[in-house]
Structures are given as structure tokens and as C-alpha cells.
Amino acid sequence: MVVQPYLSIVGWARNDGYTPNYEKRLEHALGVLVRQLDKHKVPSELIVVEWNPPPDRPLLAEEMGSLGPTGNVTVRFIVVPPQHHEGLQGWRTRGMHVNNAANVGIRRARGKFVTPKALDTFYSEQLVARLGQLTLDDGCVYRCDRLDARMEDESWLDLPDDQLLAALARSTVHRNDRLTHSIDWKMRDLHTNACGDFILMSTQRWHDIRAYQKDPSVLCLDSDSIALHAAAAQGASEIHWQDECIYKVIHGNTHAQRTATVWKDWQLRLDHYLVARHRRELAMALRVWLDYPRRRVRGLEEILAPSIERNFVAKAARYARNDTSFETNDADWGLAREALSERTVLRAAWDTP
Template sequence: MIAQPYLSIVGWARNDGYTPNYAKRLEHALGFLVRQLDTHKVPSELIVVEWNPPPGQPLLAEEMGALGGAGHVTVRFIVVPPKHHEGPQGWQTRGMHVNNAANVGMRRARGRYVTPKALDTFYSERLVARLAQLNLDDGCVYRCDRLDARMEDESWLDLPDEELLAKLARNTVQRHERLTHSIDWKMRDLHTNACGDFLLMTAERWGEIRGYQKDPSVLCLDSDSIALHAAAAHGASEIHWLDECIYKVVHGNTHAQRTATVWKDWQLRLDQHLLGRKRRELAMSLRVWLDYPRRRVRGLEEILAPSIERNFVAKAARYARNDLSFVTNDADWGLANETLSERTVLRAAWDSP
């Protein structure tokens, strides 16, 4: 009989050269995290969802070397075939749908607590030590800051764990701290900045909010922030850990480096006119109602994404009113009714086959 792990960490990937040496980066990050969780004796599982594997390329599960392991961590790879990727706007250009991939893993997670995680990020030692206390509160949703680090070359992939963490700290170029949203947005004050890198709550709570929202495009903008506000509406209290963090080695595909707002002249003139007359609330309302400024993502210029006001602010405002009738996904979220291929590349002592 399979025991329940304390923690499930869910990531997504495909072997498409998203970044240079992606498979090596992934193997390094997974091994790093396995060693951390083993050292701190956290009963846990890492779930990697291989979304829409490219034809002619080996599965990432097949490219992973030995991840070591001292008995506390299971590593599972779940494969989602290409047919489940077809349909959303932009699917032919981008092979990954982050929301759907993450939802597949979270729906199948066995842990009491679940968090999504970009697989090329690194948890600080303080963060893993905090998790190892095994005293999380079911009534809370946990957040911490992400620190972006810039490396001069790929030599960091060969560094021992302790040296790598020290180098990440030395080379930090940006900290994604808590932001204060406009009071005109009428939403809860939550730490949404880069929250998709660490958004930890119970599996039951993820089920209540039905994971990440259903997105008709492959852009998946604002989904982590919406999930955080949905969790708060369902009663979760946010805990922001200030001394713990996640490190990310930045690259050209980092989200903040590829998204830009698109204004039409009349929108800009109207917005400036209203703000100049101190009609901020009306300006915000019109942005929601008329859906501007839209957003464009580099590499998918053919898609104009909804404005942040339409796609995020309006939804967060509803959750601020505790409108639990508002749901952003279907009951079968995460391909719940599909049987998917799965491979366990590392099995913990608690995980009986």
C-alpha cells in the first residue's frame, strides 16, 4: 500500500531545447532537490509532467542519469501525448501549455501539501529546512520570494550544491518582492509577484479552486496570481516567508523579459485624460470593460492576450468579495478522466510499489 508523502512538488517540461543544455539543467536541478529533501528527511515526491513530447526526441525521463536518493523522495514522470495539446490558440507555435501541464501533475499528486515549481529553479537551504519541520497549517497558503541570478557561463552546472547556492546568492540581480497593488483594483493584498514558483497549500485546497484556470490560449498569463486569490477566497490565510527564497538562473525566455503591453492611441489618450482628472476608478473600470491595454508575448506575436485588468484584476476583485460561485476550470481539470503513461525513476522507502 502506498503511503502519503508530506509534500508533492509539481513541474512541467518537454525536450524541445527551451534553454541551452535544458536536459542537463533539469537533471541537475532534480538531483539537487532530491539531495536537499533527503538531507532534511522530507517525505516527498517530485512530479515531472512531460507535456506534448516532441516527435523524434527522447523522453526526458530517458535522459535522466542517476538521481541518487536516500529513501525520502520519489520522482515520477507523467507523459501527456500531443493530442491533448491541440486546440488552444497558439498551440502550433508553442508546444507547452503550462496551466494544463501543471494541473495534470497537481491532480495526480499524492502529497498532503502541493506546490508547482519551475524545474530549473533552486530552493534555498532555509526553505527546505522550513519544510522539513513538517508543521505546515492546512488553513494557510505559503509564499516566498524568487531571486533571479545571472551566470556568466554554464560552468555553474558542475558546481557542488553548497558552492552553487553561494554563487546564486552572489549573482542575484533581482528580487521579486511583495508588490503593493493599486487600491483601485479592490483586491486582497497578496504576494502575487512570481508566485507560480512557490505556491504551497493543501492538495484539498488545490481541488477546491480546481488548479490553474482554464486558458483558451497557450500564454497562461496571470494564472498563478488568480490561483492565490482563489485560495484566499476559499479561506486560506497567506503566510509570506521572508527569510526563505527560490533562485532562478535567468535566460532569454524569462517571462518578464518577453511580455509587453500594447496601447492604441485612443486608449492612451482616454486613460491619460481620466487619470489627469483624478478619475482613477473609472479608468480602471474602463480597462476591464473595454479590455485594454492588451498584451503581446515575444514569440507569439499573433496573439493579443487580455489586459491584466480584464484577465486578473476583475477576477481577483470577485474573489475579494468571497464569490465562491466563480470558478475558473472544469470539474475534470487536470485530465482527471484520462489514463496517462507514468514512469517512476526514483522510489522512496515510504512508497511501496
């Protein structure tokens, strides 16, 4: 009999060399997290969704070394075959669709609470200790800051867990803390900065909001922030843990380093004209209505993404009015009707097959 775990952590991966030493980074990060969760006795599962695996490389589940032993943590790999990726805008250039991959894991999560997690990040010891208290409230959504660390070389991959976390703390160069949104956006003041690395709430809440929004392209912009606002519209109260954090080792594919806005001359002139005449509300309405400035992501220049005003601000403003009829995904989100291949590489004592 399978006992419901307290926590499910959902990640996504693809064996395509996304970063140098990707397989080693993934195995190391998973191992650290397994050991932390086991140390603090959190009945939990880690779900890794292998999205659109390259046919010429082994599955990541086959590359994992020992992650245990453990009595508290199960590690599951779920494989989503290429046909679910082909046809998306930009699919030939980028093999990953973060929204869809995360949704597959969230839909199949068994925990009482769920959080998505980029698999190359690390939880601070304080964060896992907090989770180990097993005192989460299903009426809340929990956030913490992400700290970006710059490591000089790859030697950190061989450090013991405690030394690694200390090195990450020493090497922090930027803290993604709470930002203040423009009052023109007319949305709730939520901690959306780097929120994709930690949005912890009940599994039921994730189902209520239908997880991450549907995106016909591989860019998946703003989806984490939209989910946070959707949860608030459903009644979730945000709790910002300020003494706990997540560490991310900076690499060349970090989102903020790849995205830029694209203005046309007439858009800039119109925007400056309206702002100078204190017509900021009209300027914002035109950005939403006419969808500018659009955004371009390095490496996917063939796609001109929607403006943040059209794709995020307008939706968050609706959620600020508690418009719970507004849904950003289909009822069968997360490939709910698909039977997907699954492999358990580590099984907790609570998880009896």
C-alpha cells in the first residue's frame, strides 16, 4: 500500500548537454536533495520528467548512480516521448517545453504539497529543515528567494554536501528578492521574482489552477508568475520565507541573460508621448491591446514572444479581481490521458509497490 508522501518536488530534464557536465550536475543535485530530505525526515518524492529525450543518447534515468540509501525519499523518472513536443513553435530549435514537462509531473504527483524545481538548483539547509517541520498550511503558497552563485570552476561538483552549501553561500553574487511592481499594472503585490524555482502549495491548489499555462511555443515565458497570481485568486495567502533560500550556479543559459524587449520606433514614440502627458493608464492599455514591446529570446530569434503586458500583466490584473473563471489551461493538462513510461530509481520505505 502506497502511503501519500508529504511533499512532491517536480523537475524536468533532457539529456542534451544543456550545461557543461549536465548529467553530473543533475546527479549531484538530486543526491544532495535526497540526503537533505532524508536527514530531516521529510516523506517525499522527487519526480524528474524526461521531456522529449534525444534518440541518440541514453535516458537520464539510466545515467544516475546511487542516490541513496534512504528511508524517506522516492525518486521517479517519467518519460514523455517526442511526439508530444513536435509541432510546438520552436520545437526544432529547443527540445524542452518547461510548462508541459512540469505539468506532467505535477499531474502525477502523489504528495500533499508540490513545488516545481529546476534540477540544477540547491536548497539551503535552513529551507529543508523548515520543510522537515511538516507544518505547511494548505491555505498558503510558500516562496523564498533564489541566490545566484558564481563558481570559478567545476570542482564544486566534488564537494561534500555541507562544504558545497557553504561554498554557494560564499559565492553568491545576486539575490532574487522581492520586487515592487508598477502601480500601473493593477495586480497583487506578490513575490514573482525567480518564482519558478520555488512555488510550494498544496497539490489540490495546483489542480485548481490547472498548473502552468498552456503555451504553443517552447518559450514558456511568465508561466510561473501567472500560476502564483492564479493561486492568490483562488484564495491562497502568500508566505515569504526570508531566512531560507535556493542556490543556483550561474551559467550561460540563465533566463535573464537571454531575453530582451523589441520596440518599434512608433511604439517608443507613442509610449513616451503618453507617459510625458501623464496618460500612463492609456499607455498600459495600448501595450496590452496592441501587444508591445514584444520579446525575443537569444537562440530562438525566429519567435517573437508576446509582450509581458499582454502575456502576464493583463492576466494578473484579472486574477487581482478574483476572476477565477479565467483559466489558462485545458482540463486534461499535464497529458492526463496519456500512459507514460515511468521508472523508480530510488524507493522510500513508505512507498510500497
